[in-house]
Amino acid sequence: QQQVRQSPQSLTVWEGETAILNCSYEDSTFDYFPWYWQFPRESPALLIAIRPVSNKKEDGRFTIFFNKREKKLSLHITDSQPGDSATYFCASNTGGLSGKLTFGEGTQVTVIS
Amino acid sequence: GGIITQTPKFLIGQEGQKLTLKCQQNFNHDTMYWYRQDSGKGLRLIYYSITENDLQKGDLSEGYDASREKKSSFSLTVTSAQKNEMAVFLCASSILGAYTEVFFGKGTRLTVV
Structure with a gap:
């Protein structure tokens, strides 16, 4: 059972465009949603995160939009750059003592110039 | 800052072998994950493992x-390697x-022949 789903599986955008990555979840107890990015032959690293007390989190060109009622969130990458080409993972956590995360299967983003 | 060191970087095993x-x-x-x-x-x-004396299944x-x-330190044992497994x-x-950032090591690439 896939508790965190991502779409699309892959996405290609032109430099300067906005890339939109989608994520949905099933477990309503999830209350922390980090996005990790992973470059080829590298390990995942935290990009940006949101908690449901907010419906938007912005960090530079990266913005998370969160819809708690629909259990959906999206990551918008504005003014996409070739250096943004990576696989992006949506993850979730139910809180508690540990930071254990449930990951989606990822969206591979390619930015072409 | 810090670093997570995983060994070995590459591991080739045989079917049925126990690998660490x-x-x-x-x-x-405090908390470590595989x-x-x-x-x-x-x-x-x-x-x-949430703390030093804790161990939990994922x-x-x-x-x-x-x-x-x-x-x-945290070690993982593959109890019986499966043929053609690659991960x-x-x-x-x-x-x-x-609600914490999880830091990743660079990984161990396993191939079972």
Whole structure:
């Protein structure tokens, strides 16, 4: 059972465009949603995160939009750059003592110039 | 800052073999994790350890054992390697708590022949 789903599986955008990555979840107890990015032959690293007390989190060109009622969130990458080409993972956590995360299967983003 | 060191970087095993992967972190983090990453399937949690004397199963624990030898080290054993298995095993760590950044090591790439 896939508790965190991502779409699309892959996405290609032109430099300067906005890339939109989608994520949905099933477990309503999830209350922390980090996005990790992973470059080829590298390990995942935290990009940006949101908690449901907010419906938007912005960090530079990266913005998370969160819809708690629909259990959906999206990551918008504005003014996409070739250096943004990576696989992006949506993850979730139910809180508690540990930071254990449930990951989606990822969206591979390619930015072409 | 800190670093997570995984050994070995590459591991080739034979079907049925017992294989051990090691992980050391110098962040002084309480919590450590083992994730498995298959191509196109995101990351799946195998085992985690909230504090030094704790050990908990993740969603993918069948076929694996883990051991938290001390606060800084966490090892994973593949109890019986499956033929044609190929995956990257990622060790990670974080401070205690849910809304924390999880840091990943560079991984051990396993191939079973």
